[in-house]
Amino acid sequence: MTPASTASSLKVDVVCFFVEDAELAAAEDGVNPTGVYNEYIRNQSARLRDVPVCTDATAHMVYKPELPNTRAVSVEDFLGYADGSLTNSKFQTFGGGLALARLTIPSGSTCVGTLTQQYLP
Secondary structure (H helix, E strand, C coil), X not given: CCCCCXXXXXXXXXXXXXXXXHHHHHHHCCCCHHHCCCCEEECCCCCCEEEEEEEEEEEEEEEHHHCCCEEEECHHHHHHHHHCCCCCCCECCCCCCCCCEEEECCXXXXXXXXXXXXXXX
């Protein structure tokens, strides 16, 4: 998700996120797996896509006092995570730039129904 996202449309870069097979995926991509511990991101295309957000979408962010658990937040606050403007210190943020998130599109829908921050230790 990029800072160009809004509450009605997300600007996303689709990637594959590996956990259990992180080292194997890195090796397949020609990356030295020595520095790959528990996660690896494969991005085969830098193409950005626009994805609509459902009007009743929910969002969840990692809550620091209960790592790696999440707490419900507004979609607007979640977008603050992506653009670096979220200032609540109890939520895990990584500054401006790209935000790694799992987007769920409900069956039969054409919009994102759930945005969940991906916890990276």
